Amino acid sequence: MELDEMKTLWNEMSAKLEGQKKxxxxxxxxxxxxxxxxRLSKIxxxxxxxxFLCFVMVLLILFSLNKFDTSYLLACAIxxxxxxxxxxxxxxxxxxxxxxxxxxxSNYKEAxxxxxxxxxxxxxxxxxxxxxxxxxxxxxxxxxxxxxGGKTTHIETTTWLWYLxxxxxxxxxxxxxxxxxxxxxxxxxxxxxxxxxxx
Numbered sequence: 001m002e003l004d005e006m007k008t009l010w011n012e013m014s015a016k017l018e019g020q021k022k023x024x025x026x027x028x029x030x031x032x033x034x035x036x037x038x039r040l041s042k043i044x045x046x047x048x049x050x051x052f053l054c055f056v057m058v059l060l061i062l063f064s065l066n067k068f069d070t071s072y073l074l075a076c077a078i079x080x081x082x083x084x085x086x087x088x089x090x091x092x093x094x095x096x097x098x099x100x101x102x103x104x105x106s107n108y109k110e111a112x113x114x115x116x117x118x119x120x121x122x123x124x125x126x127x128x129x130x131x132x133x134x135x136x137x138x139x140x141x142x143x144x145x146x147x148x149g150g151k152t153t154h155i156e157t158t159t160w161l162w163y164l165x166x167x168x169x170x171x172x173x174x175x176x177x178x179x180x181x182x183x184x185x186x187x188x189x190x191x192x193x194x195x196x197x198x199x
Contacts, residue, residue, distance in 0.1 A: 029103055029104055030104065032103055032192055032193070032195065033103045033104055035192055036101070036103060036189060036192050036193075037099065039185060039188050039189055039192065040095070040098060040099050040185070040189065042181075042185050043095055043098075043182055043185050044095050044099070047088070047091050047092060047095055048092070050088065050091075051088030051089075051091070051092055054084040054085070054087060054088045055084075055085070055088065057080075057081075057084050058081045058084045058085050060147065061077050061080060061081045061084075061143060061147070062081060064077075064146075064147050065077060067146055067147065068143075068146060072142070073142055073143070073146055075139075076139040076140075076142045076143050077143050077146075079135070079136075079139045080136060080139050080140050080143050083132050083133075083135060083136045083139075084136070086132065087129055087132055087133065087136075090125045090128065090129065091125055091126075091129060093125075094118075094121050094122040094124075094125040094126075095122065097117075097118040097121055097122065098115070098118040098119065098122050098186075098189070100114075100118070101114045101115045101118055101193075102114065103193070111193055112190075112193055112194075115189065115190060115193055119186050119189075119190070122182075122186065123182070123183070123186065126178075126179055126182055130175050130179070133171065133175065134171065137167050137168065137171050138164075141163055141167075
């Protein structure tokens with residue numbers, strides 16, 4: 001009789017431990033999901049703010065289209081508005097792909113594969129944004145001058161001589177800094193996912 005009681009007790013304790021392990025695993029995954037989303041917000045929040053500013057600029061350009069009296073200025077305005085519309089949409093789409101990694105509903109390997117694909121897309125979009133932003137740097141000057149009440153259709157050579165080098169320098173420094181920050185956040189997100197395997 002003692003042996004049967006010990007077996008029953010052992011089975012009950014095993015069931016309780018298994019239940020606690022499942023509960024602990026579930027809590028770890030939920031906490032990881034929460035930390036994942038918090039870290040991702042370091043990218044999402046600045047991108048949402050910049051998307052809002054881009055769309056405001058697009059509206060300003062569209063409401064000022066009648067000011068662009070030459071085909072050159074009109075082409076610069078349309079190109080600026082197009083780039084300012086495309087950049088935030090691409091960036092927010094890529095961030096959404098990263099945020100949709102299903103940590104709770106999939107196993108570790110599936111979550112890591114989803115993340116790897118989303119990360120690759122996100123970083124590709126960031127590289128594309130770099131090149132599109134460089135084009136925007138060039139075409140935005142005539143648009144900005146005209147919108148601020150510039151009387152001439154051609155910008156003085158001296159303006160181009162200081163604007164392009166300073167603008168390019170600021171752009172490269174800022175873009176590299178942002179890209180490094182984004183890469184750091186993606187590495188942190190990947191490390192969070194890898195912590196699941198260790199636990």
